[in-house]
Amino acid sequence: MSQPNPIFPFVAIVGQESLKLALILNIINPSLAGVLIRGEKGTAKSTAVRSLAQILPAIEVFEGDPFQLDPRTEAELLAELSAAVGLSRLVEPRIVQRQIRVVELPVGATEDRLVGTLDLERALKTGEKRVEPGLLAAAHRGILYVDEVNLLDDHLVDALLDSAAMGGCSIEREGVSLTHPARFTLVGTMNPEEGELRPQLLDRFGLCVHVSGTLELAQRVAVLERRAAFEENPEAFVASWAAESERLAQKISQAQKLLAEVKVSQESLYEIARLCLEVGVDGHRGDIVIHKAAKAMAAWRGQTEVTPADLEAAAELALPHRVRRQPLQALADNLDLRRNQARDSRSPKAGPSQKPAPGL
């Protein structure tokens, strides 16, 4: 898919460290469930996500399986799901390595395309009732990318929420009925000026980063230079960064292996719980995400011990969009401010005038 047009390399993006870090952490531990990238236009949001494809590791899949089932844990579903889409199966399906995909959900997509529906061609040709899987099936174990996620139609958001909550997708449409696994990393970009996300969807993004154009002159010049070089000769530009990309991919894959060994101390666990209680988050997802992100962070540094710095960095990514806020109040851009506020204002006098400066 990515062959025809060279993509600007991930490693060549200037600055935007927290954005890159959030994406990398999600590759290391896909169960972090995604990143929401908030920021103005032209801040390399989409470039960063699209360029992920080059550094994503490979996964094992059954050959020709539209549901990307995991051969190690979901093999028993293969027969049923294959029958539902009308694929005949060999007794011993071949297992192949394939790079994780970035599946893009266009804002104008129909529900049919997202969820899946009746296979039209088959119904007409053979009169058989078969399922045509949707984007959610294609995104299983991969990345589902929604540009301008805040403009997504409401019913599509509902479908996304449904499957994010279930870790799967239920198709009950147009005479067909099928449930298949769909666990994906949800990556969304948005410009907050055009409206906020619904709280429930907001919470489904594991991490949240706020990006803005860099103000440093040297960096801005670097952005211009690289962009010009890329546009002049994309192939050569990509080739010149290939070694760097490869190094990054290696480092990510090492971190992935290390992740299982990362330990979190007793104190750190309490620190997480205390932090979440202090700033006031809904539910337990905040705790869980900080925990996972901190572990991924340690693994990324090549360590097996989570340090307070890891926790701090993980909280910066996991909490801004979870801090309980009054409806219609701005998201907390600055977590420290919120924490201080939470400490200061045990009194009910924390009116909206004290909220952090609007992020616009």
Next chain:
Amino acid sequence: MSGPLTGRGRPIYPLVALVGQTTMVQALLLAAINPLCGGVLLRGEKGAAKSTAARGLREILPPLPPTSAESANPSLPRGRPFLTLPLNATEDRVVGGLDFEVATRQGIRVNNPGLLSQAHQGILYIDEVNLLDDHLVDLVLDAAARGSCALEREGLSLTLPSQFILIGTMNPEEGELRPQFLDRFGLAVQVASEKDPELRVETLRRREEFEADPWVFAAKWAPETELLKARVLKAQAELSRVVIPQRIREFIAQLAVERHVAGHRADLLLERAAVALCAFQGRKILAETEVLEVAPLVLAHRQRESAPPPPPPPDPEPNEAEANQEEPEQEEPRPEEPNQEESERAEPTETESAPPEPAPAAASPLDRPEPEDSGEEDSTEPPSPRPNALVERIFEIGQTFKVRRVETAKDRLRRRGSGRRSRGRVSQKQGRYVKSGPNNGLGDLALDATIRAAAPYQLGRERAPGLALALWPSDIRCRIREKKMGNHLFLTVDASGSMGARGRMAAAKGAVMSLLLDAYQKRDQVALISFRRDGAAVNLPLTASADLAGRLLAEMPIGGRTPLAHGLELTFREVRNALLKNPLARPIVIVVTDGRGNVSLTAGPPGSTQSRPLQQAWALASVMAREKRAKYLVVDTEEESLVAFKLAERLAAALEAEYYRINDLKAETLLSLIRAQT
């Protein structure tokens, strides 16, 4: 049909491994013990294990009692069906429809059963149930009420049994359930995350363990799951043996009466749930304790009084009325013998039942810090009833509340848009595929329905080579899609000095904020226009960001004279622009003012309309009223008193607008939220 997410493949998080959340688990178990408890609604904040618990119940469900035919062969206890109704389901999958595969091949009509009949004797689970489309809600309600599912379509005429336990989860931030639907849930639990750090850390640990290896984790908890399953099964067997003393029956009835519960369903459910709890705890005789323990689950969501907002409203009158109603309940002595102890114990439970009640209002936490502010405004303002016209001030946002429904009527026009306020049919190929209908020439083919229409005739038709189906023009069915329309909401706010008096602006801001919150839930587009001093300004052009409008509202300064006519004129210009862009839109204009316009658009000769700002504004208003596509509302901020000018009322008359005082805007009762059915 059993989903791979639950039955096989990756195990789900075991119910017994949940940390804390005892009320939620208890409610689910009661429904498992006695399906007649009538379903469970888990409502609460996101990330509080609602969905995890609901799906975990599956492992605990006792098998179905064997039917007479099966009892001959008891080797196969049937598991109870556990079906998920996804939000995007289409009608034919919910109620059932013709199986076209069979019809094409064999030329016979066979029903492909829908979820409602498949869920018979089992569980129908709906995640984010408050987001379920109205037409699907209707179908579920209908089946739940009748205990069966009638199918009259595509040449099929069937009635299938459909008795199921409805389990739903919802986050009230995203909107409330319709009252009839709410009533269908026997038990409702208000879920919140655990606040104890110990429990939170334990949650983290278990979650980590589960994700490291779900299989090992599930195996580790399997003995406990089995234990609980056995206990549920035993309780189920004991159900019929629980003795219900007469005085307990009276106690239940009294409880329901005291809580102002609509209908008799609550009494019945309360008894069933209490009996189930009694059996689960291994007791033989029902006592008050069990009744009181389950009472919040059954009664909290049924109370007829609307949730009074937790802080006292600034207006003392309704406050007193409420207090009068609440008080006697608490003090009422109970006639029963063990009443000394019982009623003592009753107190805490009764107050315990209160928290879930104000919850709908708590969904808009703006309530919390505000009352103090508006109270202060009240006390600081009176010395300057007519504030200096040149002083500018920023008032904080007053108390917010749940607003009554404002919507435009559903009509037959096809239009574009997205949102949740008014329902309308859409012309584009987007929106939810509601159902199919005969060919309407729009080219939005409902393939499934078309094939179903054609299928029974296939044996007799000549088919083109390579095609299994011969479709005739008469078979064509088109999709009917529906989409809630967000309206265009124009908020025109009077920011003149007269609004500063007596905390009026705080109250007005509170009202506008409530409208914004409502707009947000309904995905409206909002524009904010304010007028003060010598002119009006568009603070925010039409946008989907209610957040932005909220922020601007908070920062809006007030002061100066009242250029009402300017405000109206600018609003009308904006409305007309919006209508030019989208002629089918139905904008709603809300003017928040006390109506005391005192600045003219243009100066004119003395005695003419131009020189009289009020007349000018009214004249303008009657011009605006001629735009029938717009709907106008006037929210009067003038205090009620003997010397009230009632100018806003005059303005409303000129605008042919609906007229409200701030207090009128509040949604009085849950029942008033019932939407006018179309």
